[in-house]
Amino acid sequence: MHTILLTTLNARYAHTALGLRYLYANLHELQSEAKIIEFTMNEQIQSIVEDLLKHSPKIIGIGVYIWNAAQSAELIQTLKKVSPETIIVLGGPEAGYLPHRVDFSKADFIISGEGEVAFYELCKKIFANDLPEEKFIKASLPDLKAISLPYSAFNDEDVEHRYIYVEASRGCPFECEFCLSSIDEKVRNFPLDQLLEEFETLWQRGARSFKFIDRTFNLNMTFANRILDFFLSKEPPYFAHFEVIP
Structure with missing residues (x-):
């Protein structure tokens, strides 16, 4: 049994939830309790609901996105109806920013922002029966050099059959009014040497489909070129997707 479950509703099977893997990678001593x-x-x-509750979880963390917001709201309602004692924690852009488009009122806590540290701290408080008074938790920006990278949390099935989502940076330099990325304070890069080591490990495991979620991959061309050189040194076929600004 696992007392912490991390879940989401992906748009299709080929997709993987990078956010869940970040949370899992940064649970420290609680990681053995999580799935x-x-x-x-x-x-x-x-x-x-049946698949989740058969684990008898104390905490369920749910990633909520634009494509699954309505279904996630229904999932929360049903979970709370069947197992009201289970603590539901929401994260992701559709839950973390107000106002909500759908009803998330049945959730116990909502984390806004990058949740690696905030979710771990919240889980510790829940296990200590020291519940926060505030339902809506604004996470502080984590140090990208200090958090654990999530790529070892991709299992063999992910590597063989699904897209491997990766990121080299967070944040966006632009301030487009229609985009939640404009809320980020600044662009921050992950430690590049460590990142390339993780990519090499994924490659050796057989990963051949890499999708970068960086808002602007080519913002720093020196940084971007080292990543491009990594892939150019590899033998095709493989798939690498980047979002760039011309």
């Missing part, structure tokens, strides 16, 4: 369980949007909510 990642992913679903897709076309699965029945009742079946998802």
